[in-house]
Amino acid sequence: MTTDATLPNRALVRARDSSGRTMSSKDIFASDRNHDLGISGRRSSRRHQKAKSAVVTVGEGRGFVVTCRQDRLVLTAAHCLPFFPLCHSMSDLGERTYKALLAPLGDSEPAVWAECLFADPVADIAVLGSPDNQELYEQADAYEALVESATPIAFADAPLKGKGWLLSLEGEWFGCTVQYMKRVKSPLWISNTAQPIVGGMSGSPVISHDGAAIGIVAVGTSSGFQDRCEDQYGSPNPMLVRDLPGWLLYAQTNHSRRKKWLARGD
Numbered sequence: 425m426t427t428d429a430t431l432p433n434r435a436l437v438r439a440r441d442s443s444g445r446t447m448s449s450k451d452i453f454a455s456d457r458n459h460d461l462g463i464s465g466r467r468s469s470r471r472h473q474k475a476k477s478a479v480v481t482v483g484e485g486r487g488f489v490v491t492c493r494q495d496r497l498v499l500t501a502a503h504c505l506p507f508f509p510l511c512h513s514m515s516d517l518g519e520r521t522y523k524a525l526l527a528p529l530g531d532s533e534p535a536v537w538a539e540c541l542f543a544d545p546v547a548d549i550a551v552l553g554s555p556d557n558q559e560l561y562e563q564a565d566a567y568e569a570l571v572e573s574a575t576p577i578a579f580a581d582a583p584l585k586g587k588g589w590l591l592s593l594e595g596e597w598f599g600c601t602v603q604y605m606k607r608v609k610s611p612l613w614i615s616n617t618a619q620p621i622v623g624g625m626s627g628s629p630v631i632s633h634d635g636a637a638i639g640i641v642a643v644g645t646s647s648g649f650q651d652r653c654e655d656q657y658g659s660p661n662p663m664l665v666r667d668l669p670g671w672l673l674y675a676q677t678n679h680s681r682r683k684k685w686l687a688r689g690d
Contacts, residue, residue: 471635472589472597478577478629478637479591480570481527481534485626486591487552488637489574492675496571498526498552499579500627501642501662502543505550509540521555526570529595536570537563547611547667548642577629579664579676580636582612589631590617590641593624601658602630602638609666612639615658620644630661639663 478488480498487500502508509520517539526536537560542551557564588602598618604610612630614621621644630639643659665673 474575475577475629475631475635476591477575479529480574481529481531482627483525483534485624486628488629489571489576490579491576492672495553496576498538499640500550500552501640502545502548502550504627505543508543508545517556517559536566538567542669544667547662549640549662549667551672578636580632580638581665582638582663587633591628592619604663611660612663613658614661637664
């Protein structure tokens with residue numbers, strides 16, 4: 425390697441690549457940057473692949489698997505449910521249990537039963553769990569087999585504005601802009617999508633750059649709601665940390681804290 429003190433700083437260093445071509449420091453810096461971007465891209469691809477493995481079929485839409493203490497639950501859009509459970513504390517098992525609702529992603533005929541643990545038709549979000557394992561033990565076993573075959577996804581708070589990712593019907597991730605207004609506790613607005621949000625994508629996770637779920641797809645891009653966060657059209661969707669029930673958020677927070685304590689050795 426040689427140097428020439430008369431050259432500008434970013435062209436001082438000379439080197440040769442594998443083919444013997446002389447490289448300036450500018451080439452070296454660009455090569456290093458591309459290498460770093462390649463590593464970052466591979467990490468992002470792994471995170472996206474992990475997030476995709478959490479997604480399951482829910483009726484004519486989708487949902488995704490998360491953990492709650494020792495259980496695995498399915499989050500989805502409430503409108504993906506065939507009916508809403510009755511709003512009283514003494515509901516019958518049949519009033520909150522769905523027959524043949526779930527399936528692995530891509531299966532067109534759901535066969536797995538599930539019980540509704542929470543549903544908010546206004547926010548358009550629902551939480552599903554295992555059917556009663558006393559009366560419906562075979563259906564409960566099928567549910568457990570399905571969620572155990574998935575990789576649970578973590579969920580986190582959404583950025584005030586940033587990059588998000590959505591899963592197409594073809595199983596490919598594409599980008600969008602996600603944002604919300606903290607002072608009014610707004611829903612998660614999705615805009616600038618690289619592809620349209622279409623029927624069948626409802627219930628899919630909206631994931632952040634680090635692969636965590638931050639929202640749920642509930643409204644298509646053709647709905648034409650005016651985005652109040654900026655002068656663009658977008659669509660309001662459930663934001664997990666705003667719309668999930670407190671018992672699930674509490675369990676997730678404690679789980680994250682325990683992981684940090686174990687990592688520190690406390």
